[in-house]
Amino acid sequence: MTINEMDTAEVLANYQRDGYILLKKVFDSAEIADFKSRIANLATSDAEAVSLQGDALSEVSLRSILLDDRILDAVKVILGPRIVYFGDSSYRYDLGEGSRGYHKDSLDDFEDPSSTEYPIVRLGVYMQDHVSHSGGLKVRRGSHKHVFIGRSSLKRLFSPNPHGFLKLASFRLGRSINLDTEAGDLAIWSLRTIHSGHAVRLKMFPKLCINPRFEKYIPKAWALPYDGPRSILFGAFGAPSECLEGYIKNRAEDSSNRERWKRSHYDDPAIVDACSQKGVELRFDVMELSRKSQSPD
Numbered sequence: 001m002t003i004n005e006m007d008t009a010e011v012l013a014n015y016q017r018d019g020y021i022l023l024k025k026v027f028d029s030a031e032i033a034d035f036k037s038r039i040a041n042l043a044t045s046d047a048e049a050v051s052l053q054g055d056a057l058s059e060v061s062l063r064s065i066l067l068d069d070r071i072l073d074a075v076k077v078i079l080g081p082r083i084v085y086f087g088d089s090s091y092r093y094d095l096g097e098g099s100r101g102y103h104k105d106s107l108d109d110f111e112d113p114s115s116t117e118y119p120i121v122r123l124g125v126y127m128q129d130h131v132s133h134s135g136g137l138k139v140r141r142g143s144h145k146h147v148f149i150g151r152s153s154l155k156r157l158f159s160p161n162p163h164g165f166l167k168l169a170s171f172r173l174g175r176s177i178n179l180d181t182e183a184g185d186l187a188i189w190s191l192r193t194i195h196s197g198h199a200v201r202l203k204m205f206p207k208l209c210i211n212p213r214f215e216k217y218i219p220k221a222w223a224l225p226y227d228g229p230r231s232i233l234f235g236a237f238g239a240p241s242e243c244l245e246g247y248i249k250n251r252a253e254d255s256s257n258r259e260r261w262k263r264s265h266y267d268d269p270a271i272v273d274a275c276s277q278k279g280v281e282l283r284f285d286v287m288e289l290s291r292k293s294q295s296p297d
């Protein structure tokens with residue numbers, strides 16, 4: 001179902017409460033079969049390519065998926081009419097299991113999540129069944145309003161910090177949920193939402209959500225298999241904000257991504273034009289920085 005067929009106020013309220021939304025059957029089975037073969041072609045043209053070596057807008061076979069109105073309209077319901085793309089997108093093509101572990105993707109984020117917004121989202125276009133198969137996404141519901149509990153966040157309860165103290169109310173976990181994604185579904189979550197990929201579903205208790213820390217100890221014979229090669233298209237958009245500035249700066253300065261940015265070219269006029277028609281603003285910081293790092297001076 002597309003966002004335009006839904007009660008958008010309710011979708012937004014759900015996102016604000018839970019830190020994610022799951023839109024069912026946004027893409028039909030013929031589209032998904034086509035997307036899967038595009039990803040498989042890219043992945044198998046490079047034996048190591050479990051993920052894209054550049055970004056999805058720069059890759060002609062993925063661009064039209066990321067710029068599909070059904071995705072952009074849903075993102076605009078959450079972020080508002082001005083949405084910014086900054087080069088953060090890829091696919092996953094996993095033939096086996098990948099890494100797991102609860103984490104947040106919000107970078108350079110020192111504000112208290114219980115009282116501030118973080119208008120950057122990640123989306124996943126799901127191409128398999130994860131209701132009766134393993135390999136889906138798990139989230140902690142409502143955790144976009146909680147801190148990730150660790151040594152540095154606990155310190156900020158008691159000691160002064162340039163970013164201030166954190167409220168005790170922000171130290172909550174949120175219920176763990178295995179998202180019931182099926183082929184054609186679109187999930188969108190806040191970069192502040194605690195999540196983990198490659199969720200394990202048990203044959204005996206498929207609805208049970210196990211902490212990712214323990215999933216690796218589950219005997220294979222107890223787990224439901226994956227529904228074929230795990231193919232997901234991931235993208236990220238933000239609304240103009242200080243958070244977005246911090247996130248982009250952090251991404252641009254992270255030298256571990258330089259090689260990836262060198263393969264991005266979403267400043268090509270055709271892409272710029274397509275984005276302008278779709279109301280997507282572009283930021284080129286990551287590419288500019290990696291190009292500067294290659295120049296002789």
Ligand SMILES: O=C(O)CCC(=O)C(=O)O
Binds near residue numbers: 092105195196197234
């Ligand atoms: O592979 C997945 O399902 C999750 C990926 C992930 O954790 C991320 O994008 O931060």
